[in-house]
Amino acid sequence: MTELIDPAPKVRSYLQSFLSLLIPGLGQAVAGAISRGLIILASILTFSGLTIWTAAQRPRFPDYGLTARAFLILLGETAALLLFIIAAYYLVTRTVARKPTTRAAVQTGFIILGILLIALAQQSLLNTALSADDQSNVYGITLVFGAALTAAMWLWNISDAGWVREDDAPSMNGLVFLSLAALIILGSRVTQVDLPKAVREYRDTEIILRQIVWPWEAAFVYEENxxxxxxxxxxxxxxxxxxxxxxxxxxxxxxxxxxxxxxxxxxxxxxxxxxxxxxxxxxxxxxxxxxxxxxxxxxxxxxxxxxxxxxxxxxxxxxxxxxxxxxxxxxxxxxxxxxxxxxxxxxxxxxxEREFTGKLSQDMKLALQQMLVTIMMGMMATLVGVVLSIPLSFLSARNLMGSLKSTLQAFVGGVFGLVAGAWLGSMIAGLIASALGGLEKYPLLTFGSYIIFVLGGALLFYRLAGASLDWLGKRALPAVVARLITIIGLAAVGATIGYGLGIGFSYGIFSITHTAEFAEEMAPRTGAIGAAVGALLIAYYGYRRQPTDEITTGNFIYVIVRVTLNIIRSIEPLIWAIIGIIWVGPGPFAGFIALTIHTIAALGKLYSEAIESIDPGPIEAVQSTGADRLQTIRYAVVPQILPPFIAFTIYRWDINVRLSTIIGLVGGGGIGFLLIQWIRLFQYEQAGIAVWLITITVAALDFVSAEIRGRFV
Amino acid sequence: MLKIENLTKIYEDGTVALKDVSFTVEEGEFLVVIGLSGSGKSTLLRCINRLIDPTEGKIIWNDIDITEASEGDLRRIRRSIGMIFQQFNLVDRSSVMTNVLTGRCGYVNPIWSLINYFPRKDRERALNALERVGIPDKADNRADALSGGQKQRVGIARALMQEPKMLLADEPVASLDPVLAHSILGYLEKLNQEDAITVLCSLHYLDLVQRYATRVIGLREGRIIYEGSRDDIRQLTDEQFKQIYGEEAQRLNVGPEDF
The missing domain is CATH 2.60.40 (Immunoglobulin-like)
Structure with missing residues (x-):
């Protein structure tokens, strides 16, 4: 197609212009600037589509065909109008205003003139495109200006096609400007921005607004004499x-x-x-x-x-x-x-005469109390979130976990030790719980013993079983036996995972495609298939490697923790609040649960990124002195991560208090709950008090947190 | 005596950092490893205390194979091998004292050390070490308040806390100006001669090598391409040096008599 290009530089190609007149961007594409042509075509198409779609939004059931027809007619008409203006512009600049400075002024003038002309011609243009009846079914202004802007783009595209070459990239400022203008107009239409309405209806809200803006009369008790x-x-x-x-x-x-x-x-x-x-x-x-x-x-x-x-x-x-x-x-x-x-x-x-007593009203007291609840909710969620997210952040820091390696046989032994230890731990914790008298009597103690024993047992047995199998495999057992144990162990792990996935598949898919009963019936079969496949796959992996091969177990943990944190974090706190409300009923506890869960995920990520960005130098320096893993973390990692940790924690507390006011709106307790109740009861003065308290608290916290963070970063 | 046999390190991305490197270091030597950046000097030094796990080969130190050592054994081996670094690798936000005390990590009770408790003896030892490197008054400063030369002295003090039999120095003066370079290497020489600590040091500048080394190993692309005694190095001309070293070789041109 390159033969179509005029070899002489800067000579207008009328063929290309003509092609672009027929299909926008075609001329450019023929000239070799294919992506440029595509962008122009896409811009004009999406913009036309958006205009038609937006203009048709007035009735309940939009008539897109009618709107499209009207749009096309308007497009032609405004294009003609614009051509006329452009012709006039060229006439003026070629004859009267030839200096560059005056030309710029004339240019601006003509753009304004164009907009004015189209605005003036709006009604008559519409009348030719639509009957009076149909006009009431579309947004006329959108249609007229949309068509005008599309026409402008089209005309620009025709002129552009005449000059474009394969290798040069003339500026597309014109298109960018037009698209931006078009998007602003359409956007304001779609979001139903309506300035006159805002002005018109302000007066009705003035009384309520005044109550919200200055609600302090309701905050005090007055004595009436x-x-x-x-x-x-x-x-x-x-x-x-x-x-x-x-x-x-x-x-x-x-x-x-x-x-x-x-x-x-x-x-x-x-x-x-x-x-x-x-x-x-x-x-x-x-x-x-x-x-x-x-x-x-x-x-x-x-x-x-x-x-x-x-x-x-x-x-x-x-x-x-x-x-x-x-x-x-x-x-x-x-x-x-x-x-x-x-x-x-x-x-x-x-x-x-009413006498000011200086005593706080019942509503004010309630608001203050709930504000305190809200601050406490944010604080508690932050504290618990910090405590839980610190260990998680270490587990999801690549630079720390990457060094956690073990041999394949130690890994196999460890997995079995993990399961056995967790089971043993839960047995012991169960005994303790029944000796204490159940969860109701000593909830914290029982809960704590479960966590300590299950986690502790799992970790302890992981180390023990891993180390002993590793030792046996290296020193005591014949190589074939060690290999066999490793492969069988891996197969068992694979079978368990495969079984779980298989069952999940049955319940997840068959309950949709068939019935819940069918899914339940099929679950054992899909589970067995999954187990077989999983066992074979992982056993084959074990067969391909030696039991003494090193694998990076840390990366497993890293990936699992990171992915989990990312999923939790991408669920908004408001959603967690709804889950919390279903779980423990409306109130601050539900809000606390929502905030804590989100805080753990968010801080876990921030912390682990802080850990990942530390200088590795001190770590190898401390390691080289013969320090163990904990000492290395204490002396090389902790001093480096302390400032960002503190900064992130304060920042999160700030966020949590702000969020807890919002979470209250959906039933998470605290001042937000009070606020939404007052708004629903049309008690705007009281609502104003809540708004004020929230604003003051957030502003104060913002200031304090910025101050503290500034000191640490 | 440190004996390295057929040491090979291939990184996970396939880079061959060391290829079949074998040499012996006698006790009390000041062995300098020279070579371009990327020639495997750092990898070699880090393999010796297993900050990097070698792919193949043996590192035998006083009849123990370091490459086979268990985690506990490795920590005991590491504590008698001090190491100092080009970037000093101090913990900037901790005090000089704490930085020096971390050198004792391999000796003290791990639980006590977690709450930054070190026995009085160790604190005295730390002050002595600081005095030895000439900055006893900086003990309470934060490490990032020190100058480059002072930081490296803290690095030496930290290594001293380990009561090392051997000192690994990875480009210890590459981030310092020439005068400071002689000062730091002077300390290493003193330790080498007075305390009979074996020193393995990688260096860049020919005149520093000639001034301090008792033996030199030249590395290029992970292989040993030169081995020379004290006398051999003294007679080395710039041209020969460039042959080992490549075109980047340069002299520092500040003799010890200049400072």
């Missing part, structure tokens, strides 16, 4: 009832007298008409002169309200602090199951 007096009234008034005792006017302090003290309730008819009940005469005294007295009614179950429409409820007190008014007994609904005398209360009240 009200002047109030009350009187009791019985309603309804059954025959023969006399009602509560009538109050007497007092010399000192506020009083209110109601007569009669027994009467009938008002009733509301079906049409809203009120059938008034007994009219009460209310007199009162001892109030603050000149200030308004409010009358409130409290029904027998303690609900107070202002009895509007039953009489004057706001009466100014006289110069002597007395007042007088009349009021019908309101239509306070009485439960049909209510028994005995129904005593209402009439309260005459003058609202005094």
């Amino acid at each position: 009200n002047v109030e007096a009350e009187a009791k009234i019985q309603a309804p008034c059954p025959p023969g009832a006399t009602g509560p005792e009538v109050n007497e006017p007092k010399d000192k302090g506020p009083w209110v007298v109601v007569s009669p003290t027994c009467g009938d309730l008002s009733e509301r008819g079906t049409m809203g008409a009120i059938d008034f009940g007994t009219e009460l005469t209310i007199t009162g005294g001892g109030f603050v002169p000149g200030q308004t007295v409010n009358i409130r009614w409290e029904n027998p179950i303690g609900n107070a309200f202002k009895p509007r429409g039953f009489g004057d409820t706001e009466i100014p007190a006289s110069g002597e602090g007395t007042f007088e008014t009349k009021l019908f007994i309101p239509d306070a609904t009485i439960s049909s199951t209510a028994q005995g005398d129904q005593i209402h209360r009439l309260i005459a009240i003058q609202t005094g």
Whole structure:
């Protein structure tokens, strides 16, 4: 195809331009710049597709065919429009504005002009492409601008094809710029960015926002210096009832007298008409002169309200602090199951000034308490996570584990010792547990003894059996016997792994393709097949090598621990929280479990990377003095990893406290749980308190952790 | 007496670092190994205390085959072979004292040593060692606060703590300037002559080799291509040296009389 290239440099190839007009990128590809052509084609295709897809998103069932047709029509129209603008641009720059500086200005001007023209022509363009009915089913602006940008890309591609050569790589800035602009427009459409809506609806949220932003009124207790007096009234008034005792006017302090003290309730008819009940005469005294007295009614179950429409409820007190008014007994609904005398209360009240007491409100106390729970949750998760992740990080550090080698026969002996030791350890721990009286009585002790004995037994027997088989194989047994033992042992290991995989296969696959029963029925068979295959494979490996060959056992452990940590780490703490909630129920414990699991995995990785990046020099120096493995770690590894370990730990604590607030939202306890409850109850002031406390804590922790880390790194 | 027989080291990636190397080191010798970088000097020295496991061959030291030693035996062998390094290999964040005390790791109770407890005797020994290399006042400094020459002296002090019968020195002065190079090699010579410690040292510069070596082995691509006595080296011309050494050979041009 190279003969198509014009040999003379910088001569326009109209053939290539024409090819690119038909299919974008074809001209470039023909010229030899195949990847360039492909990029252009891919850009234009994906961008057209995205535009059509986005523009069609308005109705529930998008009509892509219709949108695509409209898009193509618009593409042609805007291309024509753009060509017209470009022609005008060339005319202007060739005749009037020939200086480079003015040309740049004209260029900018024409780009703006192009955008404006398309924006102005938007409606008319749309009208030619879509009927009014169909227009309501697509996002018109997206379609018009998408088509315009696609047209611009297409035109640019045609011009580009004329100049491109196989070996030179002209800049693709134009395409990059257009693609970026296109993606921003589409992206804002897809994510439903709607600035006018944000402005329009701000006012409605202002009250709530104000509560959240400055919620401190709800954080304190206020004393209300009200002047109030009350009187009791019985309603309804059954025959023969006399009602509560009538109050007497007092010399000192506020009083209110109601007569009669027994009467009938008002009733509301079906049409809203009120059938008034007994009219009460209310007199009162001892109030603050000149200030308004409010009358409130409290029904027998303690609900107070202002009895509007039953009489004057706001009466100014006289110069002597007395007042007088009349009021019908309101239509306070009485439960049909209510028994005995129904005593209402009439309260005459003058609202005094609220006094700031400085005492924290119940909500504030609750928020503080839960904030503390949250901080503790983060701290506990970090501490436990650190303790558990340090040994794991040593196991998943390649530079430490790579030196852990053993002979093949020692490995075989070790594996059997491992299983035997773990079994023996669990037996001993079981005996201890039953002697202690079970998990419920001494949970920590029982749990601890299991861990210590199972792990300890496994490790001890691993070493013992490994070393003894190694010794036997090297010194005591005939070579053939040692080899046979190794091969048989390896075969047994392979059979166990294969058996497990086989069973897993049956349950994992057959329960999907067939039924659970079938899977259960087939499990022994697939297990046997797996065992046979595993045994043969690994036995063959054993046959190919000598029992005294060295294998890097450390790498096995390294791979297993690393992969496990990576899987755990890639599951978000929120998911772990949900698992924790299913496991131990909602509350801080679930959050603690979630954070701890994630912390172990995350810190395990960070720590092991810190270990892997240490200077190996000191290790060989300490080793060369005759130090054992632990001493080497203590003197060559620990001093080097201490600073990054501390830094990572503090950083993780910081993360954990932040995460624990989020974990609370899904039920992990702590302040997050409180926050989501308050939001759901529309108690925005209280929610504001929680938000503030979280913000303050996180900011403070951020500062502290940065300070501490700065000192160690 | 150290006897090396047919030592071969092939790394896992297939690099042949040493090929069939055999030689003997008499007690009290100052044996210098010369050769280009990559010629196998470091591998050879590290095979002797098995920081690197040789692929084939024997290393017999005082009638014990080091290549066959068990883990426990190896630690006992290692503690009587001191080693110093080109990059000093100190633990930068630990104090000089701690760095020197790690030299006792092969002798002390491993459990006590884990909590950084060393017997008083060992602490005194450490101060003596520091005094011997001329920096007794630096004991409480952090190792990374020292200059290069001081660091290498700490390295020597650490090796001294092992009460070594033999000292392996892997390019001990390659990271130091010429004056310091003579100073450090001077200490090694003193140990060699006064304490009768056998020294195996790899060096780069011809005049240093001529000044300090009692015997020289030349390595090239893992094989011994030159063996010379004290007198042989003294008569070695630059051209001969370049033949063994390749074109990179150079003189330091600072004699001991200059400092």
